[in-house]
Amino acid sequence: MTFEESLARLEEIVSELDGDGLDLDAALALFEEGVERLRAASAELARAEAQVKLLVEKSDGTLDLADFGG
Amino acid sequence: MSRRRRTLGGDPDLDLFGYADAVRPAVSEPSTERAAAAAGDEEGKPRARSRRGGARESNALVAHVAEPGAGVAFEEGIPGASPASAVSVATLTHTAKDVLEGAFVPLWVRGEVSDFKAHRNGHWYFSLRDGAAQVRCVVWSRDRRRIPAPPDDGMEVAALGQVTVYPGRGELQFSVQAMEAQGDGLWRKALEATLAALHADGLLEPARKRLLPRFPRRVAVVTSPDGAALHDIVAVARRRFAAVEIVVVPARVQGDGAPEALCAAFERIARWGDVDVVIVGRGGGAREDLWAFNDLRVARAIAGCHAPTVSAVGHEVDITIADLVADVRAPTPSAAAEAAVPVRDELAAQVRALGLALGAATRRLLAERRDALLLATRDARTAATRHTERRRARVEQVAGRLDALSPLATLARGYAAARGAEGETLASVRDFSPGMDFALLLRDGTVGATARTVERGAVRRAPHSPRKINDASNDQ
Numbered sequence: 001m002t003f004e005e006s007l008a009r010l011e012e013i014v015s016e017l018d019g020d021g022l023d024l025d026a027a028l029a030l031f032e033e034g035v036e037r038l039r040a041a042s043a044e045l046a047r048a049e050a051q052v053k054l055l056v057e058k059s060d061g062t063l064d065l066a067d068f069g070g
Numbered sequence: 071m072s073r074r075r076r077t078l079g080g081d082p083d084l085d086l087f088g089y090a091d092a093v094r095p096a097v098s099e100p101s102t103e104r105a106a107a108a109a110g111d112e113e114g115k116p117r118a119r120s121r122r123g124g125a126r127e128s129n130a131l132v133a134h135v136a137e138p139g140a141g142v143a144f145e146e147g148i149p150g151a152s153p154a155s156a157v158s159v160a161t162l163t164h165t166a167k168d169v170l171e172g173a174f175v176p177l178w179v180r181g182e183v184s185d186f187k188a189h190r191n192g193h194w195y196f197s198l199r200d201g202a203a204q205v206r207c208v209v210w211s212r213d214r215r216r217i218p219a220p221p222d223d224g225m226e227v228a229a230l231g232q233v234t235v236y237p238g239r240g241e242l243q244f245s246v247q248a249m250e251a252q253g254d255g256l257w258r259k260a261l262e263a264t265l266a267a268l269h270a271d272g273l274l275e276p277a278r279k280r281l282l283p284r285f286p287r288r289v290a291v292v293t294s295p296d297g298a299a300l301h302d303i304v305a306v307a308r309r310r311f312a313a314v315e316i317v318v319v320p321a322r323v324q325g326d327g328a329p330e331a332l333c334a335a336f337e338r339i340a341r342w343g344d345v346d347v348v349i350v351g352r353g354g355g356a357r358e359d360l361w362a363f364n365d366l367r368v369a370r371a372i373a374g375c376h377a378p379t380v381s382a383v384g385h386e387v388d389i390t391i392a393d394l395v396a397d398v399r400a401p402t403p404s405a406a407a408e409a410a411v412p413v414r415d416e417l418a419a420q421v422r423a424l425g426l427a428l429g430a431a432t433r434r435l436l437a438e439r440r441d442a443l444l445l446a447t448r449d450a451r452t453a454a455t456r457h458t459e460r461r462r463a464r465v466e467q468v469a470g471r472l473d474a475l476s477p478l479a480t481l482a483r484g485y486a487a488a489r490g491a492e493g494e495t496l497a498s499v500r501d502f503s504p505g506m507d508f509a510l511l512l513r514d515g516t517v518g519a520t521a522r523t524v525e526r527g528a529v530r531r532a533p534h535s536p537r538k539i540n541d542a543s544n545d546q
Contacts, residue, residue, distance in 0.1 A: 003285040010424045017431035027435050034428040041421045044285065045414060050315035052304055055290070055338060063342045068295075068318050 003044040006037040013037070163237035170242075174233040179205070179244060181229075183221045194220060198229060198244065207231065207244045215326065217249045218260035218361065226252040257357070264366045264391055273373040273395050280378040280397045282410060285417055286346035288315045289410050290377070292335045295320040299353040299382065299403035306407035311414040317345065323352040328362035336371035348375055349406045350392060351382030363390035372396055382406030478513075487511040488519075499526050 001009070013034040017027060053065040150157045157165075181198035188194050192211030197204045207229065209217060221227055231246040249256060268274050289307065293299050295318055307316055321335035322328045332350070339345060350372060352360070362368060363383045372379050373395045381396035382403040393399040400406035473479065481487065488496040489509045496508055502521045510517040 003287070004283050007284065007421070007424065010428065014424065014427045014431050017428070017435055022435065024435075024439055027432065031428065031432040034432075038421065038425045038428065041424075042418075044287075045313075045418050045421060047313040049308075049312040052316045052318065054295070055317050055319045055342060057338060063338055065317060068316075 001037075001040065003041055006041045006044075010034055010037045010041065159240070160237060163235055163240050167235035167237060170233050170235055176230055176232050176247065178228050178230050181205075181227065183225045183227055184223050186221060186223050188220055196221065196223075198227070205244045206236070206241055207246050208236075209246045209249075213245075213247045216247060218256045219263060221249060221251060221256060222259070225255055227256075261364060261391070264364060264369065265394075267366055268369055268373075268391065268395060271370075271373075273369065278373070278397075282378050282380065282398060283346050284420075285412055286314060286410060288317060288345045289407075290317045290319050290339055290345040290348045292319045292321050292332065292339070292348060292350040293352055293403075294323045297323065297353055299351055302353075302402070302404045303349060303382075303407040306404045307411040310408070310411045311417070313414070314411050324355060324359040324362060329365035329368050332362055332365075332368045333371045336375055340374075340376060343376065345377050347380065347410045348377050349380045349382060349400075349403070349410055350396070351380075351400075351403050351406055352384065353403060354385040354388065360384050360388055360390055363392040365391075368392060369395045380406045380410050481511060481513045484513070486517075499524050 013030050016022065017030055017034075022030075052068040054068040056064055056066050058064055147155060149155050149161070179198060181200050181204075184197045184199055184204070186194065186196040192214070194209040194214065196207050198207050199205070228250050229244065229246040230248040231244045234243050234245055235241065236243040251259075265274070272278070291300060291303055293303075300318060304316055307314055319335045319339055322331040336348075336350075339348060352363075360383055363381075369391045372381070372392055378398070379396040380398045380400050381390070381392045382400040382405065383390045383392055384402075386401040389399075398406075398409050400409050477487065487510075488501075489511060490496050490501065491507065494501075496502060502508070502524045504521055504524055506521045508519055508521065510519050
């Protein structure tokens with residue numbers, strides 16, 4: 001799941017928890033899922049600094065990433 | 071005669087966009103063309119002027135014909151000097167061509183376009199004229215890309231070109247390499263044609279605009295790898311969120327082949343696929359330098375990109391067709407990076423806020439459930455208490471009635487009951503035999519007794535003892 005999806009799901013969970021008519025088991029399951037999403041999203045934010053890359057086409061037509069010196 | 075001195079300079083007032091400077095070196099560079107002279111003999115093409123280098127003989131002819139006073143003009147054996155040495159038409163026209171081409175550098179000519187015709191071989195033919203004169207013009211297909219759109223008949227234009235002779239017809243011909251119409255007519259026409267095509271494809275619909283992801287892992291940048299634009303984009307992206315990977319997809323952004331290069335870059339992105347948002351653009355430049363971003367093919371490539379796109383072409387005032395088809399138009403490359411890459415701390419704050427909201431929502435939900443539970447417990451207890459009390463009241467009532475009906479109550483009124491050894495009630499004289507031991511139950515205890523005599527007969531009976539009544543009636 002991408003950061004984007006994690007965040008969207010998290011928002012959905014919060015609004016579901018805010019609503020009425022949720023039984024307790026479902027609410028706790030949602031909460032647990034929310035915590036998991038939160039952890040995933042936070043991990044994304046903690047990723048290390050990325051390099052600038054150059055998309056290069058190799059002689060066989062495949063594409064690859066090379067370090068960008070510029 | 072020096073060619074330089076005799077040439078006509080381009081009208082500097084007409085050179086609005088620096089075309090002469092841009093074009094002249096390519097056109098007036100004779101050395102390489104001269105090298106290819108032997109090969110190229112296609113009539114009328116600019117390349118044919120390279121014949122000048124291989125036509126010293128005919129230049130000699132010109133000198134003699136043009137300067138009869140030199141005293142050598144009628145010498146026998148000089149080409150064209152006598153019927154015997156008459157030159158061919160081809161020699162004449164080629165000589166005229168060489169002379170003309172040598173006499174003129176490329177220059178701007180102003181006039182009205184007429185008889186425009188786009189030939190299916192890719193070349194354009196038309197005439198330029200004013201009140202008094204006209205000249206046939208050609209735009210070779212390879213020069214067309216310098217001209218944004220074909221001119222319309224009646225358009226007032228300034229054309230930059232080389233005067234030459236088309237030997238096939240013996241005609242003066244102006245070979246045009248650049249053209250400007252009054253009021254930017256050609257640029258407008260080209261833009262309008264492209265816009266119309268995009269509109270017909272539905273690519274300009276506002277509903278097509280996609281949202282950019284809040285957090286792209288990877289941002290592709292389609293631009294020149296040496297440009298200032300890339301530098302700005304990388305710098306801004308790093309400052310905002312260094313963990314976002316920037317992938318440079320190099321493409322030539324101006325000059326010949328730029329539209330094709332931009333399209334090829336998008337094609338590579340499509341094949342590669344692994345990107346969340348694409349920035350396409352370049353730094354500021356002259357209008358011609360930005361022109362690739364008005365190309366229909368480039369516009370289609372941007373519109374067809376699988377990932378959301380941000381355009382950033384030139385400065386704030388420059389709006390190109392790329393800007394119209396991209397999902398987001400950024401005024402500058404730096405602004406494009408700002409649009410595509412979130413600030414890490416802001417994103418982190420957003421995640422934190424969501425975490426807090428999650429906790430709060432869950433706590434609230436649990437508190438609600440607990441309150442409901444407490445309330446239900448209290449209700450249950452109240453209900454249970456009430457129930458118990460009701461039952462106790464009923465028990466007491468029944469007990470009271472029971473008490474009223476109890477034989478013990480009869481004993482309490484002074485009666486006694488006889489019981490045998492087994493505890494059986496001895497209610498009839500037939501239960502007795504003389505000398506038999508029995509117990510007499512009284513209000514407050516038991517008396518052991520022995521029957522002395524047993525006599526049957528009427529006794530005074532308690533009226534409320536049915537047993538005794540029955541027994542008595544049975545006995546009677």
